[in-house]
Amino acid sequence: MEPILKARGLVKRYGKVTALDHCDFDLYPGEVLAVIGDNGAGKSSLIKALSGAVRADEGQIFLDGKEMHFSSPLDAREAGIETVYQNLALSPALSIADNMFLGREIRRSGFMGKYLRTLDRKTMGRLAREKLNDLGLLTIQNIDQPVETLSGGQRQGVAVARAAAFGSRVVIMDEPTAALGVKESRKVLELIQDVRARGLPIVLISHNMPHVFEVADRVHVHRLGKRLCVIDPKLATMSDAVALMTGAKQPEASMEAA
Amino acid sequence: MGSETRGPQGFETAIHSGPNTVAEFHQRRSVVSQLRQLLHQTPSIVPLIVLVAATIVFGIILGGRFFSAYAMTLILQQVAITGIVGAAQSLVILTAGIDLSVGAIMVLTSVVMGQFTFRYGLPPFFSVACGIGVGALIGYINGFLVARVKLPPFIVTLGMWQIVLATNFLYSANETIRAQDIETQAPLLQVFGETVRVGGAVLTYGAIMMVVIVCVLAYVLRHTAWGRHVYAVGDDPVAAELAGVQVKRILISVYVLAGIICALAGWALIGRLGSVSPTSGQFENINSITAVVIGGISLFGGRGSIIGMLFGALIVGVFSLGLGMYGTDPQWTYLLIGMLIIAAVAVDQWIRKAAA
Ligand SMILES: Nc1ncnc2c1ncn2[C@@H]1O[C@H](COP(=O)(O)OP(=O)(O)OP(=O)(O)O)[C@@H](O)[C@H]1O
Ligand SMILES: [Mg+2]
Numbered sequence: 001m002e003p004i005l006k007a008r009g010l011v012k013r014y015g016k017v018t019a020l021d022h023c024d025f026d027l028y029p030g031e032v033l034a035v036i037g038d039n040g041a042g043k044s045s046l047i048k049a050l051s052g053a054v055r056a057d058e059g060q061i062f063l064d065g066k067e068m069h070f071s072s073p074l075d076a077r078e079a080g081i082e083t084v085y086q087n088l089a090l091s092p093a094l095s096i097a098d099n100m101f102l103g104r105e106i107r108r109s110g111f112m113g114k115y116l117r118t119l120d121r122k123t124m125g126r127l128a129r130e131k132l133n134d135l136g137l138l139t140i141q142n143i144d145q146p147v148e149t150l151s152g153g154q155r156q157g158v159a160v161a162r163a164a165a166f167g168s169r170v171v172i173m174d175e176p177t178a179a180l181g182v183k184e185s186r187k188v189l190e191l192i193q194d195v196r197a198r199g200l201p202i203v204l205i206s207h208n209m210p211h212v213f214e215v216a217d218r219v220h221v222h223r224l225g226k227r228l229c230v231i232d233p234k235l236a237t238m239s240d241a242v243a244l245m246t247g248a249k250q251p252e253a254s255m256e257a258a
Numbered sequence: 259m260g261s262e263t264r265g266p267q268g269f270e271t272a273i274h275s276g277p278n279t280v281a282e283f284h285q286r287r288s289v290v291s292q293l294r295q296l297l298h299q300t301p302s303i304v305p306l307i308v309l310v311a312a313t314i315v316f317g318i319i320l321g322g323r324f325f326s327a328y329a330m331t332l333i334l335q336q337v338a339i340t341g342i343v344g345a346a347q348s349l350v351i352l353t354a355g356i357d358l359s360v361g362a363i364m365v366l367t368s369v370v371m372g373q374f375t376f377r378y379g380l381p382p383f384f385s386v387a388c389g390i391g392v393g394a395l396i397g398y399i400n401g402f403l404v405a406r407v408k409l410p411p412f413i414v415t416l417g418m419w420q421i422v423l424a425t426n427f428l429y430s431a432n433e434t435i436r437a438q439d440i441e442t443q444a445p446l447l448q449v450f451g452e453t454v455r456v457g458g459a460v461l462t463y464g465a466i467m468m469v470v471i472v473c474v475l476a477y478v479l480r481h482t483a484w485g486r487h488v489y490a491v492g493d494d495p496v497a498a499e500l501a502g503v504q505v506k507r508i509l510i511s512v513y514v515l516a517g518i519i520c521a522l523a524g525w526a527l528i529g530r531l532g533s534v535s536p537t538s539g540q541f542e543n544i545n546s547i548t549a550v551v552i553g554g555i556s557l558f559g560g561r562g563s564i565i566g567m568l569f570g571a572l573i574v575g576v577f578s579l580g581l582g583m584y585g586t587d588p589q590w591t592y593l594l595i596g597m598l599i600i601a602a603v604a605v606d607q608w609i610r611k612a613a614a
Contacts, residue, residue: 053500074502089500091490093560098486103502105483117482146298182270210267 002065004029004201005050005081005170010059012045019045020056021225027170027201032192034212034233035205037222037245043205044086046222047172050203051083052076063169074103080169084176086205088159092148097121097128099147100162131165132157135191152179160188164195171195172203177211189215209238221245297609301554302566304605308552308598309569309576316580324583327458334465337575339364339530340545341468341568342523344553345475346516347546348567352479353492353512354559355404355411359396360520361542362422367393367524369426372435372534375444382446390521396422397517401510419543430536437532451529464526471519472568479564488512492559548574548595552602556610573598 007025011018019042027033037043048054050061052070061068063079070076073083090099101124107113108120125143132143135157147155156179163171173192177185185208192202192215206212212219213233221228221244228244229251243249297303317325343360350357367389374385396418403414440447450464479485487508490498499505523542528534553570555562574595581591 072504073500074504077502083500085500087497089497091493091497091501091560093493094486094490098490099501102486102490102498103483103504105486107483116477117484119481119483119486121481186266186270214266 001028003027003062004064005203006062006065007046007050008060008062010046010049010056010061012042012049012054012056018225020049020059022059023222023226025050025220025227026230027203028218030196030199030201031217032196032202032204032215033218033220034216035203035220035222036207036209036212036241041222041245042225043222044174045225047083047174047203047205048085050076051081051172053083053085077103077166080167081172082163082167082170083172084156084159084163084174086174086178088155090147090155090159093146095144095146096132096150096158097125097143099158100124100128100131100165104166127165131161135161135164135187153181153184156180157184160191164191167195167200170201170203172205174205175207176204177206177208185211209241212241213238221251223247294609294611297605300563301556301561301606301609302563302569304602305553305566305569305573309573312573312576312580316576316583320580320583324580327456328460329579329583331459331461331465333572333575333579334468335460335462336579337549337571338462338464338468339523339527339539339542340549340574341571342464342471342526343520343542343546344549344567344571345468345471345564346519346523347543347550348553348555348562348564349475349488349512349519350411350516351492351547351550351555351557352488352559352562353509354495354557355509355512356415356547356557357400357411357513357516358415358543359400359418359422360516360523360546361539361544362419362426363393363396363517363520364524364527364542365536365539366396366422366426366429367521368527368534368538369430369536371447371525371528372440373430375447376435376439382444385444386446386525389524390518393517393519393521393524394514395517397514397520398510400517401513404513405506405509426536432536434536435534440528440533447525447528447534448532449529450526451532462529464529467522467526469568471522472564475564484508484511489560492561494560545571545574548599552595552598554602554606556606557603561606561610570602 003026005027007023010020010023012020023042023046025046035043035046045054049056052073052075055071061070068079091102106120106124108118112118113120129143147158150158156176160173160176163173177188180188189211192204195202204212204216216233219231219233219241221231221241223245231241240249244251323329343364346360347357370392371385371389374380374388375382400414400418403409404411450462450467452463454461479488487498487503490501490503491505491508495505527539531538549571550567551557551570552573553562553566553568555566577594578591582588
């Protein structure tokens with residue numbers, strides 16, 4: 001099977017720091033791929049390169065076998081890659097609805113929308129509310145309240161709902177449950193399974209091993225800026241995974257190719 | 259096979275026995291925090307209250323002289339230029355920038371409109387278009403340096419202020435074009451000085467243009483995608499970029515639009531003065547920033563409304579006229595305005611805590 005999203009030899013340097021060191025990446029259609037690794041291993045750098053947020057210094061990215069050159073997050077988004085960034089990328093002073101539709105606003109039909117470019121707040125508000133209710137993360141009393149008045153976890157809910165609602169090819173989530181409570185984390189895991197059931201592949205970055213081993217089909221172990229190996233969560237244990245990502249154990253030959 | 263349990267952990271079973279309501283927003287709010295919340299959502303309320311209060315106080319002290327349609331519209335006339343330039347300034351400050359070159363752009367464009375007509379004999383309509391083009395070009399250079407070269411807006415526009423002002427003096431050779439000449443040969447240049455009377459009210463077209471510009475921008479900022487993006491860029495440019503806003507393009511468009519609005523102010527300035535004078539309008543950059551700050555627009559970007567700026571400009575107008583009629587030393591006006599500026603920023607900081 002051909003990977004839907006593939007990267008070869010990605011290199012990203014920040015001054016003297018090499019965040020990505022000839023890193024490879026494969027995501028297959030319909031799967032949940034977890035990416036695990038120590039702090040600073042370069043996981044966020046990897047997904048930022050894949051989602052157009054940073055430009056890799058070297059290497060290639062393929063979507064459905066076609067080489068892509070993303071120069072902005074908007075390019076990747078237009079190609080159907082939707083991302084929840086670790087820092088969430090929400091505008092605090094804008095409302096929940098405005099944030100969900102940022103950069104893809106719906107205009108009114110008819111004269112007002114065509115010539116005066118008036119936004120259709122009613123439709124955007126209704127859709128935003130639906131997406132958030134699907135997620136069950138929070139009941140929003142007021143979809144027009146600014147995001148900065150939400151708690152950290154509620155903000156994370158908005159970012160996750162936005163990505164899940166609009167992703168059409170790939171959904172990438174960088175630590176989507178980091179700020180969430182037990183119940184809300186469970187909702188996000190259920191959402192991940194819903195999204196997969198819709199046939200969309202997901203990249204999940206997480207430090208939470210039970211979550212990773214619960215939802216992932218494959219686990220990409222990231223170490224020192226590159227893919228160390230890929231393990232099958234049904235065959236390996238959490239302790240194996242931790243040993244591999246901290247360097248306490250070397251991967252076996254069978255894991256490297258996967 | 260793994261030894262750990264897969265799927266929901268044991269401790270998670272308690273989730274289902276709990277009530278099934280999801281996270282709610284707890285509304286335990288005192289009057290003060292409610293007020294703060296209200297101000298946070300509608301930041302133009304503070305300047306509106308100050309404006310109404312100041313008008314009432316001066317009305318009581320000065321009586322009918324101040325409370326007349328004539329005096330009220332006189333204030334509008336007097337703040338017209340500041341209000342138009344303030345609209346340009348508001349756009350830039352909403353993106354967390356600042357434009358120190360607005361006053362200079364206004365003067366240079368008015369000189370271009372005048373000199374193109376009188377030195378080169380171009381039709382006035384064409385000269386006005388050239389003036390607006392010059393405003394847009396200077397705005398574009400500002401925007402390009404801020405967005406693409408990533409220089410701080412304060413530095414870029416500080417430099418541009420000097421460059422434009424020097425160009426203005428060099429190009430005009432310090433020469434004023436007299437009002438009579440404009441009146442007889444190119445009345446189009448003075449059109450914004452013409453007045454309409456409704457009873458005792460006297461409105462110049464310049465004052466009307468200010469109100470129209472502010473209303474149009476208020477609509478655009480609130481109800482179009484471009485407007486929302488301006489706020490997003492001022493709020494957090496990195497987040498806006500990641501969320502799919504074309505930050506550089508928005509920034510450049512804001513500076514270009516600011517340049518165009520300054521050129522319109524330059525046109526209105528000719529109407530106001532009657533003549534074209536390269537030494538006029540020196541303080542408009544500071545006046546516009548004053549109106550913006552008193553109007554409750556945050557210098558940190560992303561917060562405030564352009565209507566607030568209009569109230570800010572009117573507050574200054576009310577103080578100037580009121581204290582002038584009362585017969586005090588004009589320095590009292592500056593003293594009070596200075597206090598208002600500091601108070602406005604203090605209120606902004608207090609409101610921001612609502613978010614924390
Ligand atoms: N904008 C930046 N400027 C300079 N260095 C950076 C930048 N972003 C990341 N780095 C460096 O690149 C390396 C990889 O960072 P990255 O954020 O990809 O790690 P991570 O695996 O996502 O870590 P975490 O688990 O803490 O999120 C780190 O050493 C970091 O210091
Ligand atoms: Mg990270």
